[in-house]
Amino acid sequence: MNAEQFVTRQMGSEMVMVPLTDKVADMTSVLTLNEVGADILKILENPKTIEEMTENLFTLYDVDKATLEADIDDFLKTAIDKKVVEIINQERF
Amino acid sequence: MDVFLPGLRLNFKTFSSEIKLSSFGSSLYNHSLTEDYKSFEVSYSLSESINSTGFSRALSGESFPGAEIPYSWTIFRRDKEIAIQVIFDDDPQLKEVLGVIDFTKETILGTLVPRKGLENIIIDPLFQPFGSVLMVVLAHFQDDVLVHASGVLENGTGRLFTAVSGTGKSTMAGIWKNEGATLINDDRLWLRKVDGCWFMFNTPMPYYAQEPQMAPLNEIFLIRQSPENEVTKLTGINAAMRxxxxxxxxxxxxxxxGRHLDRILDIASQIPIYDCGFRPTKEIVEEIRGLSG
Known part of the structure; x- marks a missing residue:
């Protein structure tokens, strides 16, 4: 998770992220995450492989593995696109 | 000369006899609405140029296209000090202003660069746009919030109506005023927590003088004009972010x-926020009154 570039806060089970551009808050591009998104980002506070993430979330949610893997894939594509999550080791990704 | 803002007393002085302070928008803000306030000594002096050595630029902005007196502003930082610079394109009196706020000494030193050949400079203590940028900086400093909104008070209930410019803040406030509510302001509000509860205050406006007002903040409406009245309660982070x-x-x-997000989330956790499409007639007042009943 790219914590340096965002100000993050939790409200109930949801999360809000305000991006910083040159330290200036970009209030027009605020991201909000539901409970699942917030759970995924909490897991990514420390770098993880996709396998580690999947294992972690599998214990949290009553879901079959194929659905979970597809959902994680979708989430990561968006999160990487919005620079919320960084790939730090391409091979393991 | 004292000007009181929510939680603040600004004591204005001039160090140059050519500067005449003549309050207009701030003229009635000569008393505090709250028991506690912090005092700042504000002094204005004239100079031929501005010296911002040692400051680094934090943020800039400019007037909206078509502004009557176009200007640009910059906020600078140096250790614990904040400086506000305004450069006027075509002001009849001023070329440039630099105001340095020292939060430790509780002073604000304003240096004004006049247009050549002027014998006197006549300004409101919170002259535009310096006064507005100063209010933004001071409000943040004491964990308050400034918002584009109108506010009304009726039978002890304070209601805030917020929207982007030109979408009905004044219209909505006008309808409530006609129905007997007290107008707090129809354009900009200063939100401040007093004894654990949020209140809304008006602020000195550039083009008219208004008595200082305050009201509890009980309900927030995100308004938009709509063919039918429709009021829906919003929840969670969506309400807070909107x-x-x-x-x-x-x-x-x-x-x-981070501090700003904390206070917004605090407001959203304490005060109901509604999405409010409305037709500009008095029926919306009845509909909104019914929410708390």
Missing amino acids: FMANGIQHFYDKEMT
């Missing part, structure tokens, strides 16, 4: 942005 979108916010570091 409210935050209409804040007056200039944040240039992570700590500042």
Whole structure:
């Protein structure tokens, strides 16, 4: 998770992220995450492989593995696109 | 000369006899609405040029296209000091202004560069746009929020109506006024927590003088004009972020942005926020009154 570039806060089970551009808050591009998104980002506070993430979330949610893997894939594509999550080791990704 | 803002007393002086302070928008703000306030000594002096050595630029902005007196502003930082610079394109009196706020000494030193050949400079203590940027900086400093909104008070209930410019803030406030409510302001509000509860205050406006007012903040409406009245309660982070979108916010570091988010989330956790499509007739007043009943 790219914590340096965002100000993050939790409200109930949801999360809000305000991006910083040159330290200036970009209030027009605020991201909000539901409970699942917030759970995924909490897991990514420390770098993880996709396998580690999947294992972690599998214990949290009553879901079959194929659905979970597809959902994680979708989430990561968006999160990487919005620079919320960084790939730090391409091979393991 | 004293001007009182929410939680603040600004004591204005001039160090140059050519500067005449003549309050207009701030003239009635000569008493405090709250028991506690912090005092700042504000002094204005004239100079031929501005010296911002040692300051680094944090944030800049400019007037909206078509502004009567176009200007640009910059906020600078140096250790614990904040400086506000305004450069006027075509003001009849002023070329440039630099105001340095020292939060430790509780002073604000304003240096004004006049147009050549002027014998006197006549300004409101909170002259535009310096006064407005100063209010944004001071409000943040004491963890308050400035928002583009109108506010009304009726039978002890304070209601805030927020929207982008030109979408009905004044219209909505006008309808409530006609129905007997007290107008707090129809354009900009200063939100401040007093004894654990949020209140809304008006602020000195550039073009008219108004008595200072305050009211409890009981309900927030995100308004838009609509063919039918439709009022829906919003919840969670969606409510908080839609409210935050209409804040007056200039944040240039992570700590500042975090503090602002904390107060917005605090407001959203204490005060109901509604999406409110409305037709500009008095029926919307009945509909909104019914929410709390």
